Amino acid sequence: MDLxxxxxxxxxxxxxxxxxxxxxxxxxxVGCTAIATITAFVLPKQYESTTLVQTRSASKEIGGxxxxxxxxxxxxxxxxxxxxxxxxxxSRTVLDPIIDELYEGKDPEKxxxxxxxxxSNLDIKNTKGTNLITVTAKGKTPEEAQQISKEVxxxxxxxxxxxxxxxxxxxxQFLNGRIEEAKQDSDDAAQKFADFSREHxxxxxxxxxxxxxxxxxxxxxxxxxxxxxxxxxxxxxxxxTNKLGQQKSGSKAYxxxxxxxxxxxxxQIVAKEVELAGLRQKYTDNNPTVIAAQQQLxxxxxxxxxxxxxxVDSSAASLNSAQMELLKNQAVAxxxxxxxxxxxxxxxxxxxxIEQDISKYPDEMVTYIxxxxxxxxxxxxxxxxxxxxxxxxxxxxxxxxDIQVIDEANLPDEKKPSAPRKKxxxxxxxxxxxxxxxxxTLVMYKREA
Numbered sequence: 001m002d003l004x005x006x007x008x009x010x011x012x013x014x015x016x017x018x019x020x021x022x023x024x025x026x027x028x029x030v031g032c033t034a035i036a037t038i039t040a041f042v043l044p045k046q047y048e049s050t051t052l053v054q055t056r057s058a059s060k061e062i063g064g065x066x067x068x069x070x071x072x073x074x075x076x077x078x079x080x081x082x083x084x085x086x087x088x089x090x091s092r093t094v095l096d097p098i099i100d101e102l103y104e105g106k107d108p109e110k111x112x113x114x115x116x117x118x119x120s121n122l123d124i125k126n127t128k129g130t131n132l133i134t135v136t137a138k139g140k141t142p143e144e145a146q147q148i149s150k151e152v153x154x155x156x157x158x159x160x161x162x163x164x165x166x167x168x169x170x171x172x173q174f175l176n177g178r179i180e181e182a183k184q185d186s187d188d189a190a191q192k193f194a195d196f197s198r199e200h201x202x203x204x205x206x207x208x209x210x211x212x213x214x215x216x217x218x219x220x221x222x223x224x225x226x227x228x229x230x231x232x233x234x235x236x237x238x239x240x241t242n243k244l245g246q247q248k249s250g251s252k253a254y255x256x257x258x259x260x261x262x263x264x265x266x267x268q269i270v271a272k273e274v275e276l277a278g279l280r281q282k283y284t285d286n287n288p289t290v291i292a293a294q295q296q297l298x299x300x301x302x303x304x305x306x307x308x309x310x311x312v313d314s315s316a317a318s319l320n321s322a323q324m325e326l327l328k329n330q331a332v333a334x335x336x337x338x339x340x341x342x343x344x345x346x347x348x349x350x351x352x353x354i355e356q357d358i359s360k361y362p363d364e365m366v367t368y369i370x371x372x373x374x375x376x377x378x379x380x381x382x383x384x385x386x387x388x389x390x391x392x393x394x395x396x397x398x399x400x401x402d403i404q405v406i407d408e409a410n411l412p413d414e415k416k417p418s419a420p421r422k423k424x425x426x427x428x429x430x431x432x433x434x435x436x437x438x439x440x441t442l443v444m445y446k447r448e449a
Contacts, residue, residue, distance in 0.1 A: 009445070013445065013448075014441065014442075014445050017441055017444050017445045017448060018441050020444075021440070021441065021444055024437075024440065025437040025440065025441060026437075028433050028436050028437040028440060029430065029433035029434055029437050030433070031433065032429045032430065032432050032433030032436060033426060033429045033430045033433055034429075035429060036425050036426050036428055036429020036430070036432070037422070037425070037426045037429065039420075039425060039429075040420050040421075040422040040425035040426060041422065043419070043420040043425075044140060045140070045417040045419070045420070046138055046139070046140065046417055046418055046419035046420070047138070047139050047140070047141060047142045047144070047145040047412040047414075047417050047418055048136055048137065048138055048139075048145055048412060048418040049136070049137050049139070049142070049145035049146040049148070049149040049150075049409045049410055049411065049412055050134055050135065050136045050137075050149060050407070050409065050410060051134070051135045051137075051149045051150060051152070051153050051405065051407060051408060051409040052132060052133075052134055052135075052405075052406045052407035053132070053133050053134075053135065053153060053403045053404065053405050053406060054131055054132055054133075054403060054404050054406050055082050055085060055131040055132075055133065055403050082126050082131055082133060083126070085133065085156070085403060086124045086125075086126060086133060088156060088159070088160075089122075089124055089135065089152055089153075089156050090114065090115070090118040090122065090124070091114065091159075092113075092114040093155070093159050094114075094152060094155040094156050094159060095114040095117055095118060095152070095155075096114060097151070097155060098117075098147075098148060098151050098152065098155070099111060099112065099113075099114070099117050101151075102144070102148075120138070121137060121138050121139070121148060122135070122136070122137055122138070122148070122152065123136040123137075123138075124136070132406070133403070135149050135152050135153055135409075136149065137149035137152065137409070138418070138419075141414075142411050142412040142413070142414050143411070145412055146409045146410065146411045146412070147409075149409035150408070150409040153403075153405060153409075156403070157403065160403075171235055171236060171239050172389055174235035174238050174239055175232065175235050175385060175388060175389040176389060178231045178234075178235060178385055179382065179385045179386055179389060182231070182378065182381050182382040182385050183382050185378045185381075185382070186375070186378040186379045186381070186382040188378075189371070189374045189375040189377075189378045189379070190375045190378075190379065192371055192374075192375070193371040193372055193374070193375040196367060196368065196371050197368070200364050200368070214281060215281045215354050216351060216354055216355065216369060216373055217373075217376065218277055218278075218280035218281040219277050219347055219348075219350060219351035219354070220351075220373050220376050220377050220380075221277075221280060221376075221380060222273060222276065222277035222280070222343075222347045223344055223347055223348060223351070223377055224376070224377045224378075224379075224380030224381050224384065225380070225384065226273065226340045226341075226343050226344040226347065227340075227344065227377070227381050228380070228381050228384035228385055228388070229336065229340040230336075230337050230340045230341060230344070231381070231385060232384075232385065232388050233333045233334075233336040233337045233340065234333070234337060236329060236332075236333040236336075237330055237333035237334055237337065239329075240326045240327070240329040240330035240333065241330055243326050244323065244326050244327065244330065259307075259308075259311055261307050262304065262307055262308060262311070262335055265300060265303050265304045265307060265339075266304065266335070266338060266339045266342060268300050269297065269300045269301065269304065269339045269342075269343060270339070270342050270343045270346050271346075272293065272296055272297045272300060273297065273343035273346065273347060274343070274346050274347055274350060275293060276290065276293045276294065276297060277347050277350065278350070279293055301336070301339075304332075304335055304336070304339060305332045305335075305336075308328070308331045308332045308335045309328045309331070309332060311331070312324070312327050312328045312331050313328070355369075
């Protein structure tokens, strides 16, 4: 079997051939470098302007079984809104007004769409491990680059604010409907109590009933608060369902209340609500023991919201970000309604035990307490709903942006364009000339071999 002979190159002879054709070799190198240099000066200048923004939160915590499911499904245990924001900045809603302004009076056929404009004029990046986004825009002039970078962020902020205010306005509308019902119920209950007091000349309980009324009142407050929570959560549920219906997302129910972890947290909430109602029989709301119990209850409710959100995250990864957020709001509201209803049932059971002791008193006294209890509950529900509505109005009026501008778009130096990079282009021309001249020298070397 014959072995192929490796062709060797005589470097000395190759150098000799190079010297013999030095004019051609030099001409190729000089020519390529000159062409590259001329091209660098002919190409239109381009400038870059950057805006630095920070998202409100880099990630959302999740926990329990849902975190494990989400990690198995997506390879990550956290979900960040930052990537969603970056994609929304490239949307038609954000970019079309900028494109219309830049191409006003120009040939419509040359007008790019949002995707093409984003690809050629924008570089939006997230600094890894942070909640910082840099929006770098390219323009033909320093002013154009600054304008694009600034308006991308401004238009995005406007879009986010409008979407948030629309949701808040809808929630206020739903709450207003429930406030009207609660106001009527409160007025009716108060009138019945007043009529009974006048008819039977009962305006204050005797000393024997004061302690029982104090206990009943504590449970009434808890029941009223829980019913208020149900009505407010129902309004949030209706808003999310309404907007999901408008988007025709085809979302499905996830049976949140059947989830084991959710049931466990809900059971803890019920126990804490009963405990808090019992403490209110002895102490005021400013007592440290009551405050501590309320803080623990708030933490449990936050845990419930996080767990429910995580369940939806792990089960509906295919939905877009807007539908995902609405679906989570719907599921959290559903879980809140279930927890509040279960807590109300438990508190009512405790209240019934006290009312059995009260039943031994004369019927007039029992009726007096019952009517007073009903009036107190309905008045508290009405007051709580009004406060909830006012809070949403304030939030709507003072809605803070999802992202905050850290560094405004800078105005590039006209003498320092980002492109074309003349030195780099000239260096590429030089290297290309050297490669071509070497190839030419090899051809000449083989011919003379």
